[in-house]
Structures are given as structure tokens and as C-alpha cells.
Amino acid sequence: MDKATFPRGIHPPENKEGTSDKPLVPLPPPEKVVIPLLQHFGCAAAPLVKKGQDVFLGQKIGEAKTHFSAHVHASVSGRVLSVEDYNHCSGYPVLAVTIANDGKDQMAPETDGAVDPFSLSPEEIRQKVREAGIVGLGGAAFPTAVKLSPPKDKHIDTLIINGCECEPLLTADYRQMLEYPEAIIKGAELARVAVGARRTLIGIEDNKGDAASILSEHSDHFPAAIRLLKTKYPQGAEKNLIYALLRREVPRGGLPFDVGVVVQNVGTVKAIWEAVSAGKPLYERAVTVAGNGIREPRNIWARIGTPSQTAVDFCGGLIGDVNTIIVGGPMMGIAQWSLDVPIVKGTSGILAWRTSAPAAEHPCIRCARCIEHCPMGLSPTQLAKFIQFEKWEQAEKWGALDCVECGCCQYICPSKIPLVHWLRLGKNKISRAKRKKSDRP
């Protein structure tokens, strides 16, 4: 098998050995779950339940009112304690439904699967995916039903399944590929039918060769092929993955639809299979709990809404003088100020470690390492300068909005300049100004 890759990028230490041989184990549902109504890209779901109401496991408790949104379901059965704002790993409080777990895991009566999932039409598959509230489980949490609905004028020829898991430390996707290869392959087939693609390509980094061979054993009867990719960060970034596998470039500001491609994460297609074949809504996900601040790092199936503290306690608690908690991967995850944040659909990892105080920042000496390594072909140091001096127009012209915040530039910067911080700030300011402009009549 050939090993495709994309230009530039970095190769940080993988550090996956702490959890790569730890099978996924179910985390016992906590006494109380806090389920935010915004766990995805787009608009928050509207609450369907009230304080004091009893809910079933898997019952829809938040409804997507717009296209770019996703339903939210109860992850335990029990009584609703409150519907109010709560901590969220994004850093902003979000309206959330708190449910006291009755410990019975009583399923909602209406849940049922399709008799033969492969006889369903694309629209029926999309409908079931939408009902199950599935979002991209790689971390970006884009509503999956939207991704499965290509515009009429875009012909999709290839579905890409993203099994790269290029973030260091994380192994939850890897474990899913080893333990649920059949569900992943079948879910991928359903996604392929839904988008009308001719073939499926499954991209896996070459540090997970065993996952690749297990998946290929199961893919015989489907138009699916496994492609080994070089282990490099960010191999799993959507646009880079498409380029690595197909040598197609998603146009600036465009979507994979524009080059006839849809990308889905391995965990997402597994959820699609369970939703379509068994009617199971997305109320749990695979999470890697790792880092040298965790006593017993492991991979867990966590109910959505479980406090991060519960997951950490299940893994033996914190050790050492932990001063850094990250939700997500070490490169793109979000630092937390508390473990009192619920696990959401986009939580791929909970990481804890001790870092020395951040190294002092030095002036940029234009060594150009950030340019050399930017997977998007940007000039991070120049963009950061434009943004520092509030030159929004130039920053946009030089591609600030093309930044995917992968963090390669900041990782490689010898002067320790917080480049991603500046780019995030700039992207935020530029898109806000754009929105204001378009709001004006």
C-alpha cells in the first residue's frame, strides 16, 4: 500500500502508548448528568423538557430548530432537575438539562431500528441520522445530517472515512477501529449511500497498521478501500486529508462538497450504523482519558453529560501537581479551568498533565519555520503581525480565514509566540465585521 500524505505539517511525539492497548470500557453512568443543548457547530437546540419531568434514556430533550443544528437526547433515564446555564468546555456557559439518574437506563419506547438498513433510501438514512442527533465525533461536531446532504448541484464521488487520529495521546478512534470494525464499515456504507458516492476511502495513519488490516478484513463486500497515510500532524484535518488521498484542493472558503468529497470520522460512522440499524441516539461516545497527570489512563465509553471529574476519578484521579486540563487533543483541544464541565458530543479526550510555566515569548526573528510547516500554506507570523496592528483587511487578504487553528506554527515557533491565539482573535474579528456588513440593508 502506498503512503500518501500532504505537504508541510509537523510530527510531534505521538505519546499514544499510554492508552493504545487499553480497550474501551463503559464508564458507569453518574448520578447526575448535565447535558448542554449546544454541543455542535450551529444553533443550540431548543429544550423539550421541563424541571421535574421524567425522561427515558435516549429521549429527545432538545430539538434542532434550524438546518445547522442537532437534536440532543437524554443519556440516562430519570428526572429533570433543572434547565439552566452550565459550564461548557468551550469556555462559555450554555443552556443545559440536568437529569438525576434513576439507575434504570429505561429506554424510550419508540426507539426501533430499520429491518434492513441497506434497503433504505438516502433520504431515510439522513432522517434517521438527524433524529439520532449525530454530529462529527472527530472534534468539530458538525451536524452529520447536514454533511450527508450535498447540494443538488454538487456531485459527490468519494466518501472519505477519517481514521487518522493524528492528535498525539488520543487513541479512542483507534480502539473503535480495533473493536468495532464491522459497525464502522457498515456505517461507512450507509454514509456512502446517503451522499451518493461511488466509493469509500478509509484513511488511516501508518502508526495504526493493525487497525487498517482489521478494517480491510471487514470491507470485502463493500466498495471501500483502506489507504495508509504517513503519520504526520494534521493528517486528519479535513482539507489536508482530502489532498493526501485524492490530490484535490478544497477551494479557499469552500467545502469538501466543492471537490466531490464528504469526510466522516470513524466514530461518527459507527454512530450512524447504530442509529440506523438499532435506532440508538447519540447519547454516549468514546473518550481517551490520558496524560501523565492521570493515574490510570484509559479509553472509556462515556454518557454525554457526564462530568469530566467523574471520568477522571474512574481513571484513578489526578496525580502529581496537575496544572493543565485539556478537553480534546493536545494540539487543538481547549484548556479548562475546572473539571466540572460535562463531556459533550465533541469531547474526544480529557487530558491532564503538569507543565512548567509557559516559556517567555521572544521577538519574531523571521526564521519562517511557521511558514515552512503551515499545512494551509499561510504565513502565520505575518498574519499575527497584521492582527496585532489591527490590519484586518490585509490579514484577510493573506488568508487569516483559511487558518484551521491546527497549532503547527505555535508548536514549531522557537520564539514561543502564541500564534494561534492571534489568529483566533483575528478570525473572530474579521468574521464578525463581515457579518455586520452583511446584516446591513
Place this chain on the structure above:
Amino acid sequence: MVRVIIALLPACLAALYFFRLRALALIVVCIIACLTTEAIFLWARKKPLSPLLDGSAIITGLLLAMTLPPSFPLSSAAIGAVVSIALGKQIFGGLGHNVFNPALVGRAFLATAFPVSITTWLPPATLKVDMATFATPLGNLKFQEAVAHGTLTPLQDLFLGNVGGCIGETSAIALLLGGIYLLSKRTIDWRIPLGITLALVIFTGAFWLADPIRYASPLFHLLAGGFLLGAIYMATDMVTSPVTAPATWVYAVGIGFVTGLIRVVGGYPEGVMYSILLMNAFVPLLNIFIRPRILGQRKKEK
């Protein structure tokens, strides 16, 4: 930056060997003057003094000393060092903000302010000749028609450093050793020395092939004068060189071409300093007009 200092050590030792205490005095004076100037500016700008330890002022002082003749007065050398840091670096905002290579700014200032001292050469101590003045290999070439008279400096002497010249530029082997170290550590961009070398070889080679009686060979040009010092240690300064690979090629070829032009056609025997300063001036433009291609950018989109 520590690596650049390490890489310059062989050349420093060669300077001490060939020019003895004069070399030592120049190096010490330039470094101390650079550090003092840097400290005064940082204090006046109410900045922390920690950048003193980043090594950049030491490198500037060291490089400036390397480009001075052994007989150069120490007081003038100190003035050059002050100009390097003050006008070459701090006035732009300190490390990372300067347009021109600071050491060469100081050198250019001295070349204009003290035109006689900076073109007065002593023979290396190893030659055991008692002469008040001595010609550099390039001076010999330019003003004595050395090729025609067959008195061109032998390549072997150029290689070892047994010739007249600025204290740090004479020994090609010492400079190459440091250059290999820097390339192996990827501290400097290989495109710069390679591009400069190719351009100089092609330019001087064309003249040499046309008339080998009048013009020196490209190999002579590569080993003589400040070429290696400039191509390996000065043109490669990250701050004053371009950020993208294509722009770096333009910059490097430009330096090699202008160096050849000055040496062969121009009025000075040596052109490395002015060619680097000239191309430094183009770097901001190169950085704007030669940008990396953004993934998904259409061909005509700018």
C-alpha cells in the same frame, strides 16, 4: 544563536593564529562595545535587559570584528560596533525588526568614515615578512593585474588562510567547517549559500572562460575575500533574509550576482558587503510579492 557562535569558533581560532593579539583585541573590543550599546538602548527604551543574553549582540560584535583589517584602530572599531547596534538594530525596534544586517551596517559606516584604515592590510603573522602594508588577494587581482603577471595568490593559501585580509575572512577551511555545522543543524537555510555560490560561479565563470588571461577563476572568487564569511554567516541572518523558499532563491542569486558584478566590473576589489546590504533592502518587497500559495487558492487569485 549559540550555534552561530559555535560555528564561528574555528574562524576565530584561525584569526588568532594568523593575526595574533590584534585579532583578539578587535574581537573583544567589538563584542564589548556591542553589548554596552545594546544595554544602553534597552535601558533607555525601558525594556528588560534579558535580550543581552540572547547572543545576538555578541554575534553582531563578532561578525563586525571578523570583517575588519588586523591593523584597524580599536577606537574606530568600537565606533563601528556602536553604529552596528544603534543604527543597524535598536533604532528599528531591536531584535527581529531590523532591515539590514547590523554587522554590515557598522562595517559600511566604517568603510565610509575611515576609508584608509579599512583598506590597509597587514601580512599574517605566519608569513614572517616585515612589511607595513600588504595586499589582499582580491586587491592584488584588481589593481596589480595579478592574473596576467602570474602573481595571483595560490588557492592553497586561500584555503588555509595564509593571506592578507580581514581577520575572520582569510581561512576558507575554518569558515567551511562552521558552515557545515550550521547546515547540519539546519540553523541556516542551505538555499542561501548555494544560491550565492551558483550565481557567483556562473557570473565569474563566464568572464574567466571568455578571457582566462585577464580574469580569475570562479574557484579563486569563492575562496578569496569575504565571500564565505558573507555567504555562510551574514546573508543567512534570518531577520534580514526572506521567509519563503522562492524569495530566498531570488535573494541569494541577487547577492551572488551583485558580488560578481562589483568584483569583476566595479571599482572595488570586494563586493560581498554591499551586495548583501543591497539585497537586504529588497527582502521586505520579496516577502510581500513572493508569498506561499494557500491550499485551495485559485491560480489567478491574489
